[in-house]
Amino acid sequence: xxxxxxxxxxxxxxxxxxxxxxxxxxxxxxxxxxxxxxxxxxxxxxxxxxxxxxxxxxxxxxxxxxxxxxxxxxxxxxxxxxxxxxxxxxxxxxxxxxxxxxxxxxxxxxxxxxxxxxxxxxxxxxxxxxxxxxxxxxxxxxxxxxxxxxxxxxxxxxxxxxxxxxxxxxxxxxxxxxxxxxxxxxxxxxxxxxxxxxxxxxxxxxxxxxxxxxxxxxxxxxxxxxxxxxxxxxxxxxxxxxxxxxx
Amino acid sequence: xxxxxxxxxxxxxxxxxxxxxxxxxxxxxxxxxxxxxxxxxxxxxxxxxxxxxxxxxxxxxxxxxxxxxxxxxxxxxxxxxxxxxxxxxxxxxxxxxxxxxxxxxxxxxxxxxxxxxxxxxxxxxxxxxxxxxxxxxxxxxxxxxxxxxxxxxxxxxxxxxxxxxxxxxxxxxxxxxxxxxxxxxxxxxxxxxxxxxxxxxxxxxxxxxxxxxxxxxxxxxxxxxxxxxxxxxxxxxxxxxxxxxxxxxxxxxxxxxxxxxxxxxxxxxxxxxxxxxxxxxxxxxxxxxxxxxxxxxxxxxxxxxxxxxxxxxxxxxxxxxxxxxxxxxxxxxxxxxxxxxxxxxxxxxxxxxxxxxxxxxxxxxxxxxxxxxxxxxxxxxxxxxxxxxxxxxxxxxx
Numbered sequence: 064x065x066x067x068x069x070x071x072x073x074x075x076x077x078x079x080x081x082x083x084x085x086x087x088x089x090x091x092x093x094x095x096x097x098x099x100x101x102x103x104x105x106x107x108x109x110x111x112x113x114x115x116x117x118x119x120x121x122x123x124x125x126x127x128x129x130x131x132x133x134x135x136x137x138x139x140x141x142x143x144x145x146x147x148x149x150x151x152x153x154x155x156x157x158x159x160x161x162x163x164x165x166x167x168x169x170x171x172x173x174x175x176x177x178x179x180x181x182x183x184x185x186x187x188x189x190x191x192x193x194x195x196x197x198x199x200x201x202x203x204x205x206x207x208x209x210x211x212x213x214x215x216x217x218x219x220x221x222x223x224x225x226x227x228x229x230x231x232x233x234x235x236x237x238x239x240x241x242x243x244x245x246x247x248x249x250x251x252x253x254x255x256x257x258x259x260x261x262x263x264x265x266x267x268x269x270x271x272x273x274x275x276x277x278x279x280x281x282x283x284x285x286x287x288x289x290x291x292x293x294x295x296x297x298x299x300x301x302x303x304x305x306x307x308x309x310x
Numbered sequence: 311x312x313x314x315x316x317x318x319x320x321x322x323x324x325x326x327x328x329x330x331x332x333x334x335x336x337x338x339x340x341x342x343x344x345x346x347x348x349x350x351x352x353x354x355x356x357x358x359x360x361x362x363x364x365x366x367x368x369x370x371x372x373x374x375x376x377x378x379x380x381x382x383x384x385x386x387x388x389x390x391x392x393x394x395x396x397x398x399x400x401x402x403x404x405x406x407x408x409x410x411x412x413x414x415x416x417x418x419x420x421x422x423x424x425x426x427x428x429x430x431x432x433x434x435x436x437x438x439x440x441x442x443x444x445x446x447x448x449x450x451x452x453x454x455x456x457x458x459x460x461x462x463x464x465x466x467x468x469x470x471x472x473x474x475x476x477x478x479x480x481x482x483x484x485x486x487x488x489x490x491x492x493x494x495x496x497x498x499x500x501x502x503x504x505x506x507x508x509x510x511x512x513x514x515x516x517x518x519x520x521x522x523x524x525x526x527x528x529x530x531x532x533x534x535x536x537x538x539x540x541x542x543x544x545x546x547x548x549x550x551x552x553x554x555x556x557x558x559x560x561x562x563x564x565x566x567x568x569x570x571x572x573x574x575x576x577x578x579x580x581x582x583x584x585x586x587x588x589x590x591x592x593x594x595x596x597x598x599x600x601x602x603x604x605x606x607x608x609x610x611x612x613x614x615x616x617x618x619x620x621x622x623x624x625x626x627x628x629x630x631x632x633x634x635x636x637x638x639x640x641x642x643x644x645x646x647x648x649x650x651x652x653x654x655x656x657x658x659x660x661x662x663x664x665x666x667x668x669x670x671x672x673x674x675x676x677x678x679x680x681x682x683x684x685x686x687x688x689x690x691x692x693x694x695x696x697x698x699x700x701x702x703x704x705x706x707x708x
Binding site: 111112113114115134135136138139140144147150151154155156157159160161163164168169170172179180183184201204221225267307 | 649
């Protein structure tokens with residue numbers, strides 16, 4: 064599904080990603096772990112198309128297309144979803160406007176008919192229940208005044224509605240208390256399916272207790288230093304990232 | 311020479327000779343330095359004729375169909391000493407003030423009687439090609455009375471220059487309150503001048519919501535004096551400037567006495583070759599202790615040739631004062647755009663969402679539901695790609 068080959072990216076003059084290679088097949092859940100500043104968030108941002116980063120070498124093939132040639136919205140239409148580490152507040156726009164506009168934009172590109180108001184409300188209420196969110200969230204401005212945990216739940220709510228083929232979850236566990244972590248983790252698990260892949264970026268192992276990855280990779284200093292199965296996460300939790308830090 | 315010279319030469323008003331001599335203000339006058347006066351100078355202006363209407367309206371410089379309501383009285387339009395002093399200041403504020411005074415067609419004085427509660431809807435009808443109307447409205451709000459004043463502008467397809475000028479003096483007696491909503495969506499050839507002078511007595515409150523989309527040129531001079539203790543004023547404004555429009559608001563709030571409160575929030579959104587000027591001045595005088603003021607000015611530039619001239623001015627001479635202020639100028643936020651696009655919104659829809667959001671922060675404050683609805687509908691009509699939001703509002707708002 065996703066093939067990252069020798070990906071190099073920088074911010075300004077500073078190289079951040081220094082030759083990432085990664086293969087993700089349909090149905091797989093991969094976790095990328097690593098110390099702060101290792102390039103984890105840069106990787107998910109580059110994949111989603113944020114233009115603060117300059118790709119200097121390498122390629123990313125997603126479902127047969129050159130992902131880096133696509134605009135962020137074209138990536139979303141092609142089934143890519145990024146759950147933001149810091150979800151953006153948009154005062155003045157109601158959450159429900161964004162949700163409905165997004166769902167229908169993506170349905171249009173999948174050749175599906177537009178959801179009418181009643182159908183959409185039925186769907187969104189069902190997903191709100193899963194995420195244990197009150198309906199009042201729909202009529203509040205996008206992420207404005209939401210707590211950290213509410214913002215992350217809102218991201219996973221969006222993911223549930225948009226049904227991506229490849230979900231990139233950037234530090235979705237940060238800032239969550241135990242209950243919210245469980246709700247978010249279970250929300251992600253519900254999305255697992257043979258034709259959907261997930262790339263989880265995280266510093267800690269705790270989310271991986273709930274969402275058990277098929278593969279774990281250690282990213283340090285812009286490169287994948289080690290890959291293994293889910294037991295690698297446990298090992299990192301015990302031993303820390305020492306030994307990976309050195310350039 | 312100005313486009314008013316012939317007319318001024320014809321009228322007998324005491325201000326006419328001076329107005330004729332001074333002419334229109336030039337770029338050298340600080341408060342007029344951005345105002346494009348060419349269209350005013352090139353048109354040979356004539357008096358406008360009132361149009362037939364059944365609404366309470368300002369047309370051809372005349373007030374027609376003044377409503378009757380309990381607690382509302384048409385009063386003697388002779389100015390009180392204090393009103394005369396305020397009008398004199400407006401006359402002298404800039405060269406156009408004298409022209410406004412000399413060409414005044416009509417003057418209406420209304421009293422909102424003690425403890426009454428009155429709603430007034432004033433419709434500004436468009437004047438004919440090359441014609442102008444000048445009028446003055448005096449509103450005296452007696453103790454404990456409440457007034458809601460809504461001003462709306464007729465939008466037509468006029469392509470020839472037309473002009474309307476309203477000088478409005480509002481005096482709030484103790485414990486009274488005024489909510490003033492002004493929605494200017496005048497025709498694209500209109501030149502709209504508004505002088506608003508408000509005096510707030512003890513424990514009175516004045517709230518202005520001004521939304522400006524229309525006209526070719528609009529100039530607002532607003533002066534609010536907090537003249538009695540515990541008086542408060544709040545102004546919320548939005549100007550959407552596009553094409554070759556010019557919008558200009560000069561707003562001053564004067565804390566004449568202490569224990570007074572003011573709030574000023576103004577947003578400009580400028581696209582195309584539009585230009586917007588906002589001058590927001592707050593004066594807290596030396597003895598006006600325990601006063602508080604909040605000022606926030608935001609400017610959104612949507613094109614490379616759009617221009618904005620924001621000028622916040624805080625003059626504080628008292629020492630026991632709470633003041634906050636902020637002024638920003640920028641284009642649409644990249645992170646916000648990326649967020650929306652990453653959810654599948656097209657570039658155009660994402661931009662429309664953020665423009666709507668910028669304007670909505672002001673529009674959502676309008677308490678009058680019919681007017682808010684009207685403004686929102688027109689706002690979405692103004693935005694490029696506003697249809698998606700219009701449809702969303704229609705379908706999911708409950």
